[in-house]
Amino acid sequence: MHTEWVCFRMDSFLLSRVTMKNLSFIWMAMLLMPAACIEIPDLAVPPETLPGSDAGTGPQEQEPIGIQWVSPVEGATVGSIVRFQIQLTGPAPDSVELLVDGTAVATLEEPFVLDWDTQSISEGPHAFVIRARQGVQEFLSTPRQLMTDRTKPRMVAQAPLNDASEVSSLATVEATFSEALDPTTVNEQSVQLMVETTRLEAAVLLSGDGRTLTLNPTSPLPVNQRVRVVIADTVADFAGNKLDSASLDWSWLVPTHLHLGAPLTAFPGRSHIESASYGMGADLRPIVAWTDAGEETLKVYVRRWSGSSWEALGTPMSSGRVTNAYQCALQVDVDGKLTVVWFENMNFKDYEWFVRRWNGQSFEPLGPTLTPVVQGASVMDWRLAQGAHPYLTLASLEAGDGWQRIYVRQWRDGTWGQLGAGIELRANSIVDSFSMDVDGQGYPLVVLREQIGGIPSNTAMRWTGTAWQDIGSTLSGRSTALSFDASNAPLVATLDTLTGKPRTLLQKWTGGAWEPWGGALEALPGVDSTTVASVKLDTQGRPVVALHGVTGNDLNRSGKGQVRRWNGTQWEALGGILNPSPGMIPYSRPMLGMVSDDEPLLTWIEMPPPVYSVGGRVHVYRLNH
Incomplete structure (x- = not known):
């Protein structure tokens, strides 16, 4: 030197x-x-540090080692496994190490790529540094602050709920997650709306914060189907954590009908519902009356649909005697006047009907309490009708020693009056069907079927204004419902076996005979028998019927319903099959109502099996569309 x-x-x-x-x-x-x-x-001048190098500050007696970060980027969130990749410049190092918060945790070998398991450190922020050694010298990279996240994102809210049984066909499909999802993993291939193996077209949207996933179907969800969201296991958060497996799939039922408000009961969980009646107010909003008891006698309850919920009309009604209000019926006239009638008896005698009219604030008596026309007679059955006119009409099937008659009374001019003489039935006959309705003039029609020794015969008696006219000679089958068309021609729904198998027909009185109106109604699928439970006319005068099908004949029997309309050439379904709510069975036939735009409503009583169990409710359904 x-x-x-x-x-x-x-x-x-x-x-x-x-x-x-x-x-x-x-x-x-x-x-x-x-x-x-x-x-x-003489001093040797070391070379200048390369521009952009992350070289550390170790002794510089020789050319330094430059350390460049490739991945991950500053501030990144990493998961269970994180890939570290660096580039080195300068002389070859003896060793390269990964430091976490100042502690060496792993060694990187050429080409200096390391997939490192983060399980040894806590979740949260940490400082990561690369250290290169060459002899006694060491060189440090600039630190990288990284957020460690090993927790899988999970679904914390969903609409509809998993296994929901009542979902609108127009429902919003939405899920909220515990943390933000990586939007690059969310698309129409990784998130799909399915019915069985068929994919439903839907737009897949992720909110700005990455936590809310929305699917917008391009058309209403199919009814009477189970719809599910299927999420691929490629969907992950920013740390690469895949969704929790429980969040990958959820499903719900889209029924053909939805409840109109909550099911009706006065004693949730312990009600005993004996009967229900249904009518439409002048505002085309439904009104329901039913008899209900918890730990006391049966009383009559009335609710009116407000447009958003069921509101109570008055207080529960009964005679105040220690007996039950076994049956109730309501009628609403064209002016919107609501009348409720219920029936009581003491020890199968002392039969009485109580009539109450709504005055806007409370129910008040309409005339005196009614008793059988024949003193001491037994009341076997009864019907109430009114129609659009103000003439409330009560028909009672009364029996005594060796006789049976039907008496019809009508409320006119502030009093109850009997229409003609009693309609005589055959002695000791069995009445297996009994219907009554009134036409636009207030004239009633009574239709029934009797059997003696298994041989049936029909009776159809129409009030002419002065006497009863027998028009039943050509009527076939067992009547199940009746109504009138716009010209006051009687309509009777029947179930007959003239062809060797049951046929459900709507028959119309033409002035000289009963003739089919429309073809036979196709039976409901999967039931033992199908009958017409209700008949109405829509605003165009077309007949609309509520069908009722029964499955089984024991105490666990169930049933179905459907609405159909005659369009001039065939019976078309208005909505799909109505099934009872999960875990319930129908106790009554469906009652039909028509709201604005001829929208049908179906009402029946449902209860837990077996029949006559406590816990029944009145269910009002609308179409799901």
């Missing part, structure tokens, strides 16, 4: 162990010091 002697003055500054990186700095220092003579060796 070549040596030069330089004289200058020296103090403790030059005794420092600080390495001079620059000769000009040394010469400047010598000029500023008192003279002295020392031996100065």
